[in-house]
Amino acid sequence: xxxxxxxxxxxxxVHDGQKVFRELLxxxxxxxxxxxxxQQSQKFDGSYTSLMALGCTLLDNEETMYVEKNPNLSSELHxxxxxxxxxxxxxxxxxxxxEMNYGSMSQILKNVKQGTYADxxxxxxxxxxxxxVEGTEEMTLRGPGIKDSLTIFVRPYIxxxxxxxxxxxxxxxLGVDLVFADETGNVMGVPRLCKVTEEITVE
Amino acid sequence: xxxxxxYNFAFLDEGSKREIRRSILKAxxxxxxxxxxGSRELPIGRGWGTGGIxxxxxxxxxxxVLKVIDQGSDESVNAxxxxxxxxxxxxxxxxxDSEKASVIQSRHRIPEIPMRNDQILVLQVPTPEPLRIVxxxxxxxxxxxxxAEYSGMWLSLFEDLTQYGEISIxxxxxxxxxxxxxxxxxxxxxxxxxxxxxxxxxYLFGAGRxxxxxxIPPHTEVVSMCFDDVPFRTENFEGKHCRxxxxxxxxxxxxxxxxxxxxVYECSDTGFCRGRRERIx
Numbered sequence: 001x002x003x004x005x006x007x008x009x010x011x012x013x014v015h016d017g018q019k020v021f022r023e024l025l026x027x028x029x030x031x032x033x034x035x036x037x038x039q040q041s042q043k044f045d046g047s048y049t050s051l052m053a054l055g056c057t058l059l060d061n062e063e064t065m066y067v068e069k070n071p072n073l074s075s076e077l078h079x080x081x082x083x084x085x086x087x088x089x090x091x092x093x094x095x096x097x098x099e100m101n102y103g104s105m106s107q108i109l110k111n112v113k114q115g116t117y118a119d120x121x122x123x124x125x126x127x128x129x130x131x132x133v134e135g136t137e138e139m140t141l142r143g144p145g146i147k148d149s150l151t152i153f154v155r156p157y158i159x160x161x162x163x164x165x166x167x168x169x170x171x172x173x174l175g176v177d178l179v180f181a182d183e184t185g186n187v188m189g190v191p192r193l194c195k196v197t198e199e200i201t202v203e
Numbered sequence: 204x205x206x207x208x209x210y211n212f213a214f215l216d217e218g219s220k221r222e223i224r225r226s227i228l229k230a231x232x233x234x235x236x237x238x239x240x241g242s243r244e245l246p247i248g249r250g251w252g253t254g255g256i257x258x259x260x261x262x263x264x265x266x267x268v269l270k271v272i273d274q275g276s277d278e279s280v281n282a283x284x285x286x287x288x289x290x291x292x293x294x295x296x297x298x299x300d301s302e303k304a305s306v307i308q309s310r311h312r313i314p315e316i317p318m319r320n321d322q323i324l325v326l327q328v329p330t331p332e333p334l335r336i337v338x339x340x341x342x343x344x345x346x347x348x349x350x351a352e353y354s355g356m357w358l359s360l361f362e363d364l365t366q367y368g369e370i371s372i373x374x375x376x377x378x379x380x381x382x383x384x385x386x387x388x389x390x391x392x393x394x395x396x397x398x399x400x401x402x403x404x405x406y407l408f409g410a411g412r413x414x415x416x417x418x419i420p421p422h423t424e425v426v427s428m429c430f431d432d433v434p435f436r437t438e439n440f441e442g443k444h445c446r447x448x449x450x451x452x453x454x455x456x457x458x459x460x461x462x463x464x465x466x467v468y469e470c471s472d473t474g475f476c477r478g479r480r481e482r483i484x
Contacts, residue, residue, distance in 0.1 A: 060218055118349040192233070
């Protein structure tokens with residue numbers, strides 16, 4: 001009897017990895033805009049497909065990761081990329097596979113690597129999986145990558161997380177970069193210099 | 204074509220690409236900061252654009268359209284060889300039309316036609332460290348950037364001013380990015396410095412020999428360093444125009460006419476010049 005071999009993933013590390021990277025690069029260079037990695041993330045089976053696509057694009061055995069309370073995701077990322085898990089305070093990439101309460105989120109933001117003045121690039125990038133990136137909460141962003149200011153509608157969780165990060169008042173160039181993703185393959189980047197501001201209306 | 208039987212897509216192995224990609228993302232997050240990276244060996248000697256090539260090879264995909272220019276020219280040796288290498292190992296479409304290109308790699312010029320948000324400009328950088336003229340030790344310049352200690356740089360500009368009556372730096376004119384990092388914009392002429400500020404496009408800078416990558420995202424504040432009472436000045440081409448297409452108000456190359464011995468001018472951006480001539484004829 002011939003059994004069909006089912007592949008665990010069809011993600012092409014060369015070409016799909018390149019496409020995911022370019023979308024991520026666009027997302028980080030243009031904060032607040034939503035980019036799509038749907039086609040590439042669908043090539044993974046099971047849950048957390050967006051995080052898998054992002055992880056497989058950036059991780060390898062030279063980088064460390066921290067995956068919050070999700071041993072399955074951690075083990076899958078490790079088996080595909082050879083990236084090792086580390087403590088939160090030492091991780092280069094942090095993966096949060098569910099929306100967390102704001103107390104825990106605040107603790108994570110306080111404890112991740114913020115870099116040093118001489119080596120600000122030695123800081124963490126946090127990938128946060130949300131139910132959806134778009135939502136009802138109005139949010140105005142300012143910073144490099146944005147012409148004047150950008151007002152978008154996002155899930156309230158996203159705005160709150162960015163505000164929690166901003167309220168830590170970590171002096172630039174130190175800081176952490178945030179990447180929000182959802183299961184439909186939407187990706188939004190919010191680098192450290194990009195802040196939530198109140199929209200000023202001129203009468 | 205060199206295909207997967209010979210080399211990986213885009214020549215570099217995936218581990219190298221991943222490291223360069225991670226560095227690029229950090230560079231975008233910290234505009235003007237030089238991110239160190241493990242520069243790879245390439246079939247081109249270091250100092251011939253290997254930083255730019257490594258960035259181009261790490262970001263390029265099958266659907267991209269590539270343009271490579273050297274001092275504005277599509278046909279110079281450096282540009283032609285880089286184009287050949289990337290085309291051979293990726294199969295991407297090559298163009299000389301800067302509006303058609305999705306990725307432009309350039310040495311020492313920014314194209315004349317304003318670039319769009321869906322394009323990326325990769326610049327080759329020989330000496331990424333702007334503070335090298337005031338401090339030869341890398342460990343010290345790194346600490347100077349950490350502390351935003353740029354008094355040596357200001358003093359150097361001031362000394363130049365007192366000696367020559369104006370700041371005499373012709374290219375690689377230092378810029379301040381987001382009021383935090385002093386950055387070397389690569390040896391572009393001063394005329395191109397203003398294109399870095401509040402631009403629509405993403406600029407990526409690669410220094411292969413010095414092993415540094417840095418970036419300017421779109422709409423980033425980039426100010427050429429100068430004094431309140433001595434404003435920054437670009438090259439002046441007033442009253443001059445291109446002898447081939449007639450363009451004025453663009454960056455021009457000065458050439459000596461061999462027959463007459465007179466100074467004549469041509470557009471530095473050959474793609475732009477060719478496009479104008481084709482439209483005129």
